[in-house]
Amino acid sequence: MPAIEQRVHNPIKIDEAICIRCNLCDWICPGDVIYKEEDNKETLPVIAYPQECWYCGLCDSICPVDAITVVFPEQMLHNKTDVVSLLGKPVV
Amino acid sequence: MKQDWRTIDTDLLVIGGGVAGSMAAIPALEAGLTVTICEKGRVLDNCGSVGCGVDHYLTVMESGPEWDTPEFLLKHVPDLTDGIVDMAVTTRVIHEMPRILRKIEGMGVDFKDPKTGDYSRHRSFGLPGAYHINFDGTDFKRRIGKHVRVGKATVLTRTMAVQLLVKDNRAFGALAFGFRDGMWTAIRAKAVALTAGDVNRISRNASGLAFDSWHFPYNTGDAQAMGYRAGAALANMEFVETTLTPKGFSAQGLNALVSLGAYFINKSGERFMFKYDPKGENARRAVLADAVVNEYLLGNGPIFVDCRHLPADILDHMEETLQVDRYTLPAFYQQKGISFRDDPIEISISELSIRRSGVYFRGSGLAVDTNGETSVERLFAAGDCATVSGGIAGAAVLGHIAGEGAVERVAADNGALPAIDWEEAERVREEARASMARPEGMPWLAFEDRIRETVTDYVGVRRSEKGLRLALDTLSALAKREGDLSAENLHGVMRVHEARNIRLNVEIMATAALARQETRTRSSHRRLDFPAPDNENWRKFLLVEKGSDERPSVRTVDTSEALASAFARKSPDSAQRTVA
Numbered sequence: 001m002p003a004i005e006q007r008v009h010n011p012i013k014i015d016e017a018i019c020i021r022c023n024l025c026d027w028i029c030p031g032d033v034i035y036k037e038e039d040n041k042e043t044l045p046v047i048a049y050p051q052e053c054w055y056c057g058l059c060d061s062i063c064p065v066d067a068i069t070v071v072f073p074e075q076m077l078h079n080k081t082d083v084v085s086l087l088g089k090p091v092v
Numbered sequence: 093m094k095q096d097w098r099t100i101d102t103d104l105l106v107i108g109g110g111v112a113g114s115m116a117a118i119p120a121l122e123a124g125l126t127v128t129i130c131e132k133g134r135v136l137d138n139c140g141s142v143g144c145g146v147d148h149y150l151t152v153m154e155s156g157p158e159w160d161t162p163e164f165l166l167k168h169v170p171d172l173t174d175g176i177v178d179m180a181v182t183t184r185v186i187h188e189m190p191r192i193l194r195k196i197e198g199m200g201v202d203f204k205d206p207k208t209g210d211y212s213r214h215r216s217f218g219l220p221g222a223y224h225i226n227f228d229g230t231d232f233k234r235r236i237g238k239h240v241r242v243g244k245a246t247v248l249t250r251t252m253a254v255q256l257l258v259k260d261n262r263a264f265g266a267l268a269f270g271f272r273d274g275m276w277t278a279i280r281a282k283a284v285a286l287t288a289g290d291v292n293r294i295s296r297n298a299s300g301l302a303f304d305s306w307h308f309p310y311n312t313g314d315a316q317a318m319g320y321r322a323g324a325a326l327a328n329m330e331f332v333e334t335t336l337t338p339k340g341f342s343a344q345g346l347n348a349l350v351s352l353g354a355y356f357i358n359k360s361g362e363r364f365m366f367k368y369d370p371k372g373e374n375a376r377r378a379v380l381a382d383a384v385v386n387e388y389l390l391g392n393g394p395i396f397v398d399c400r401h402l403p404a405d406i407l408d409h410m411e412e413t414l415q416v417d418r419y420t421l422p423a424f425y426q427q428k429g430i431s432f433r434d435d436p437i438e439i440s441i442s443e444l445s446i447r448r449s450g451v452y453f454r455g456s457g458l459a460v461d462t463n464g465e466t467s468v469e470r471l472f473a474a475g476d477c478a479t480v481s482g483g484i485a486g487a488a489v490l491g492h493i494a495g496e497g498a499v500e501r502v503a504a505d506n507g508a509l510p511a512i513d514w515e516e517a518e519r520v521r522e523e524a525r526a527s528m529a530r531p532e533g534m535p536w537l538a539f540e541d542r543i544r545e546t547v548t549d550y551v552g553v554r555r556s557e558k559g560l561r562l563a564l565d566t567l568s569a570l571a572k573r574e575g576d577l578s579a580e581n582l583h584g585v586m587r588v589h590e591a592r593n594i595r596l597n598v599e600i601m602a603t604a605a606l607a608r609q610e611t612r613t614r615s616s617h618r619r620l621d622f623p624a625p626d627n628e629n630w631r632k633f634l635l636v637e638k639g640s641d642e643r644p645s646v647r648t649v650d651t652s653e654a655l656a657s658a659f660a661r662k663s664p665d666s667a668q669r670t671v672a
Contacts, residue, residue, distance in 0.1 A: 027134045030143055031303070031310050032250060032271065032583055049583065051537070052303050054310070055341070056144045057420035070420050072341065073301075077428045079340030081298040083388045083440050088554035091562070092620050 009073040011053040012060075018067035019044060025059035025068060034059060094514045098277040101509065102128040102246070104498050105265055105281035107253045107315060109133065110140020111484050112475025113287035114236045115192075115491030116464075116498065121243035123499045128246045128279055130253045130268045132310060132586070137237035141289060141308040141476070142484055146229035147348050147416040149203060150219070150452065150485040152189045153211070159221030162186045168220040172376065173454040174613045175631045176328065180654035181480040182453045184462045185489050192489045200235045203227045216351035218369075218376035219452070224351060228416055232484070248277065252586050253314065255520050256284065256322040256471070259510040261661055263322065263471035267520055271586040276521050280509045283470045283498035286315035286458060287491060290333075290447035290476035291597045293540060293590075295547040297443035298339050302540060306335050306342040306442040312590035313446065313597035315477040319458045320596065320644075325467040326636045327479050327655055328456040329597075330604035331449035331616045332552065334381045336397070339440040341424050344417040346397075349432075350374070352406055354399045356384065357436060358392040378450030382614035385441055385553050396436035407433050443544075444552055446601055448481045449616035455481030456601075459635065461656035464494030467637075469661045470501050479655060523575075527588045533578030536591040542570055543595055551602045553615040560606040567599045603644040604634045 012025075012034065025045050026036035031052050036045040047053075055076075060068040104120040106113045109131035117127045133139035152162050159165075166186055169177055197203065203225050205212040213222040241247070250272040257265040257280065265280040289311030293302050303309040316326060336346055336356075350373050355363045368383035369375035375383075384395050399407060410432065415422050425431060448455045458466045458473035460480065465472050472494035475487035482489075527533070546566040550559035574592050579585045610626035611618050632648040635658055639645030649658045 028138055030133045030138065030140075030308070032132070032134075032586070051301070052309075052587075054303055054305070054308070055343075055420050055424075056418065057423070058138060058144050061144070061419050070423055072424055072427050073299075076299045076301070076304065076340040076424070079298050079440075081300065081339075081440070083298065083339070083393055086296060086298065086441055086443075086548060086552075087385055087389060088552045089549040089559065090554050090556065090620055091550070091559045092556045 008050050010047055010050050011055060011071060011073070012047050013069045013071050014045060015067045016044060018065050020065055022064065024062050024064065028058045028062045030054065030056065030058065094517070096276065097517065098275055100128055100246070100277060100279045102126045102279060102281045103502050104128070104283050104285065105130070105279050106285045106287060107266060108140070108286070108288035108475070109136050109237070109247065110287060110289060110475060110487065111142060111233065111236060112487035112491035113285065114240045115488045116285040116287055116472065116474055116495035117240050117245050118243065119492060119495035120499055121240070121245060125499065125502055126246070128248065128281065129240070130248050130251045130266070132250065132252055134249045136241055136247050137234040139237065140233060141311065142229070142233050144419050145416050146232050146484055147413060148224045148226050149229070150223050150483055151193050151225065152186060152223065153193065154190050162189070165221065165223065169453055172218060173451050174625070175627065176612065176633060176651055177454050178479055178655050180656070181460060181462050184493065185453070185480055185482070185486065188489050188493060189485065192492050195492070196236065196488060199239045201229070201232055214351040216374055217452070218371055218374065218379065226348065226351065228413065230416060251277070252589060253318065254524065254589050256318050257512065258322040258468060261323060262469040264510050266318070267517055269521070269524065269585070271582040274582050278512050278517055280512065282502045282505050282509065283472065285472040285474065285494050285498060286319055286477055287473070287475045288315035288477055290445050291316065291594065292445050293594055294446065294544065294598055295444040295552055296544050297342050298440040299341070302537070302544065304342050305445070306337055306344060307445050307447065311476070313477070313593045314590070315473060316457050317593035317596045319466060319468070319471065319473065320600065320638055322471070323468055323638060324471060325459045325655070325659065326457060326600060327459045327633045328454055329446065329600045329636055330608050330634055331454070331456050331613065332444045332601065333447045333449045334444050334553065334615065335377060335442045335450065336381060336384055336439045337442045338424065339394070339438045342442045343421050343424065345414060345421055348413060348417065349397060349399060349410060352410060353402050354397050355401065357396050357398045358387050359394055360392065364392070376450060378613050378616050381441060381450055384439070385615050388441070394438050397439050398436045399432045400434065400436070444547065446597055447476050449613060451613060451616070452482045453480055453486070455479045455486070457481070459655040461654065461659070463497030463500070464490055465497050467659040467661060472498055524585050524589070527577050527579040527585055528581065530576070530578045533576045534573050536577055536579065536584065536587045539570060539573060539577055540591050540594060542566065543598055547598055551598065551605060554618055554620055555605055556620045557606060560602050563602045564599065564606070567595060567602065570595055571599070600636050600644045604636055604646055607634055607646045
């Protein structure tokens, strides 16, 4: 069986054709998740720590050209968790 | 020894640039003091829990009716907090509310509804009057942050404070490192304000994503942990907070829907909240969460929030303001393919946090006196890391009080700042750097996941002696792994420190929860082995301090006393009294 690469969901989709490589998304991210090389108009912002995203959308809200879309993963949109499993194990 | 260290001497050091920290900085700047702020974010205008916006503000306004006076609200505070509240500090906070509201308005925050030109005030969360102003607070933090920047504070961004400098129970600064530039800074200060927020990432939620949390996931109890290690006392740490969120996305926004008339219904379509509280959906958050916990345990889930009965103009208003508290909530509903206008929204219990357990004015965190000063001299605390909190209003008011308290302390100062122990500073830095040099060590995320498992199972909404002891065993075992935590880079070093702070806060919570042998405020502290409130023996605070064995040590303080009555240090008030 071939090894299946466990891919981490990318919550922040950046449209390369629109992005003006300006830095604002890196600056505003409260979680130090987005890294953009300063003073380089060639490079795109990198979502360095996708698992640490709060899904707050500050990057989307500040993007001057609307190049960012916040994309929710399946486990958030169509969640199957049994809520009772979050309510503790009663051991007395 | 102090090679490659940047050193800063300042009047006031603020740790955490959110609402409380910014508000603490303002009176100091106004008094002409130098202020340095350490902040993990990058832009002060958007730092902290409400950097994305906020939609309600709790305040007394003294607008005329009796309910709108400090005295009326104060009369109800013991009931709102089930008797566990520091009335001395709360009295000062509530009395200062109108003044601080006006001050924030002076910074350009518009609390009024543009349609009516008046304040839109609502009654919610069990409060005995319409104390919540619903408003568009998208710019709230931006206005306050701008005020601090214009006041010329030095802001160290993408910087995490990791250890306080303390000598003879007096705080005089902190050690901090920049996780983008690797710069280590030793800051000496005449007063320090801890304003780094609540404790998150402590338990599992429906999505299972550690950073998908109702509250700010980058608040990891850094202030509480640093304060504790420096000898400061904490209180109310046994109480845990949870809320109701759309299932799968732990987002804010519940208050707005509930205060505008949304219902909660169970799988049978029953509007069940009145079974639990005569106020129904307007009950305290702790009661709302507990009712949903109970409905799920009774097998009445899934539970929904239902807006379908509301008139079109209310639904329009909800739709217009849905994104104010969490910008991405409309996108979530859209990608999920539902609309709250037409569909009941399935909800879940959120992950847990240590904040104020769904109760206004009973904060879990660093115990403070009426000046916002902790049991360590010159160390102040405000906001969600202090024992009196109440959302952004609580953070703003106590933050400002703490700032004024710090100004007083600095003015009374006549001695030189103590010297830094460079050997100890170097040890702290080397320990941090070492986590980058052991790729084979324990990843911080795995370490945290173990904490989240044990809290969810044994320290959450159903507790018992046996379960709490199991959790404390796990937490002690994890403490021994702290020296083995590995970080990939500087960013990871920050997360390693956060993970350690989370573990310590949870250990303090479990220790206090084990000591409180009763149930109080429902799911906030439910002991299966002591299922009823015990007012005779437990109308007391639990004060937690670092014991001689370095483990949390617990003692009780009667709630007829202020927490500060148990402090070892002399408060400025008592010193004056002695002189008089």
